Amino acid sequence: MMNHVTPFVSGFALSAALIMAIGAQNLFVLRQGLKGEHVGAVVLFFSLSDALLIAAGVSGVGVFLTALPKLATILTVGGALFLAWYGITALRRMTSTNAMSLTATERLSLGRAMVTGAAFTFLNPHVYLDTVLLMGTAASAQPEASRPFFAVGAATASFTWFAILGYGARLLQPVFTRPVAWRILDAVVGIVMLSLAASLVLSALNQAR
Template sequence: MSYLIPFCVGFALSASLIVAIGAQNLFLLRQGLKREHIGVIVLFCGLSDAILIIAGVSGMGAFLTAIPQVSTAFALGGALFLAWYGIKSLLRAKAQDSMTVLQGQPISLKKALATVAAFTWLNPHVYLDTVLLMGTAATAQPIALRPFFAAGAASASFLWFASLGYGARLLQPLFASPRSWQILDLLIGCIMLALAALLLWQGVLHTL
């Protein structure tokens, strides 16, 4: 039963990091409200987190720390993408025909995956939290038990993404009117632009 302790530690740490308002979570929430490609997006997010967690536990965090140019490149790319998506959300909120759950224009699976992939892999904070922090925390566990730590962390990610994606439908009555979607898109746009500015400052301008 000794594996339960590292499993629970990994689960708790991952849960504390992932339950936050971020670009990836907001996109998944929006897709969950629209009931579009939820299963595939949840699986993609969970597998991405699992890959990053395994990389961190395996020691890739030290490699990323040794090459700061990699983090700068990710910060620049992520900031530009977040700014583009934020402006797009604000323009969508401004439109008079802002969608309702049943009237919204669906997006293709390819576009949905491309968007969530950008939110996931162009965000330098995911490498800081998932790779560096999880990797550092894993070193406190005996080498033989680190796989259980990684399994617990990955389990928390899968559970959170599934809960957010499929649980969003409980909020569907709240988003039955165009006004609610306008407010959501306004909120998403502002958060995306704020995150873009933060990434630009922390990852690019702060290094000059």
């Protein structure tokens, strides 16, 4: 039994360390949690997507992806465009003269929330770098029989974190009854998204050299 606990804990710890950094997925889940909008569906989608990518990394798909530089370039450019658009949208919300509150913020349909979540996940090369390549590399250091437990531990960290972030956001709802709080959040979202977009552009330029 203890032989299974160690790889599970290792996978959980590595995944938690990677996923808790401020990023596009986390900010989107936080915003949906604050609005109380499609929280369960968004949390489940991101968690299952992470689990799928972790399984792909552990099974060796990361090695396959590194052999397709053109695919990486396409994902990089597409991700940069999407993140830039989302960041600019957030900054425009921040400067809007309309009052913002939990009831007045723009509401997303379930379909649009899923499409946005898919874009944040599958158009972001950093997700493949962390979840597929890095997790796959770490898993390869484990004995073959232990790798499934490593993957389960990593996926469990994703489910745990997104659930805490999505459902725990309601604790901050009293703060976000004030428009200034939404402006600060949108400023953070805009800056993070544009920074990520810029890093992807730089990465694409380096790959082209």
